[in-house]
Amino acid sequence: MKDLKITAVIKIYQFEELSKADQELITAAKEATKRSYVPYSRFSVGAAARLVNGTVVTGTNQENAAYPSGICAERTTLFYANSQYPDQPVDVLAVAARTEADFIASPIPPCGACRQVMLETEVRYNHPFRILLYGKEEIYEISSVGDLLPLSFDASSME
Numbered sequence: 001m002k003d004l005k006i007t008a009v010i011k012i013y014q015f016e017e018l019s020k021a022d023q024e025l026i027t028a029a030k031e032a033t034k035r036s037y038v039p040y041s042r043f044s045v046g047a048a049a050r051l052v053n054g055t056v057v058t059g060t061n062q063e064n065a066a067y068p069s070g071i072c073a074e075r076t077t078l079f080y081a082n083s084q085y086p087d088q089p090v091d092v093l094a095v096a097a098r099t100e101a102d103f104i105a106s107p108i109p110p111c112g113a114c115r116q117v118m119l120e121t122e123v124r125y126n127h128p129f130r131i132l133l134y135g136k137e138e139i140y141e142i143s144s145v146g147d148l149l150p151l152s153f154d155a156s157s158m159e
């Protein structure tokens with residue numbers, strides 16, 4: 001018997017400690033929450049992706065009366081980025097979430113489906129990207145999707 005040990009390092013920052021570019025991306029994700037469509041959960045999520053050419057695209061969660069037909073902010077954003085700029089890898093993805101009362105104190109981790117879509121975006125461009133998860137009290141920085149989704153399934157698994 002052998003162990004397969006998987007480790008991930010998540011860096012925790014205060015907003016003021018981040019670079020100006022990262023602060024701006026988080027601010028864009030926070031702003032985006034205003035454009036979410038969340039009549040069912042009342043939980044607004046916004047995401048902002050900075051592409052390698054510097055373009056910033058944002059997206060939000062979009063819910064549906066047939067619940068599973070809705071989609072998370074992360075996938076809205078990545079699919080939009082990949083649709084509009086198919087030749088541009090994502091460099092950084094920031095995510096912010098709020099209830100009706102306020103932004104959450106500690107970051108929410110992305111759901112499994114979003115992690116899988118993030119992974120495809122890394123693999124397809126062969127370009128690992130950073131993920132910034134915003135919370136009012138702390139911000140998590142994850143250096144690549146691989147750290148969020150270890151032991152992952154991608155196209156190479158089928159070779």
Ligand code: THU
Nearest residue numbers: 041043045061072073109110111
């Ligand atoms: N949601 C996101 O948009 N991103 C996440 O990382 C977690 C959850 C959305 C889905 C749904 O509209 C609402 O938040 C509650 O689950």
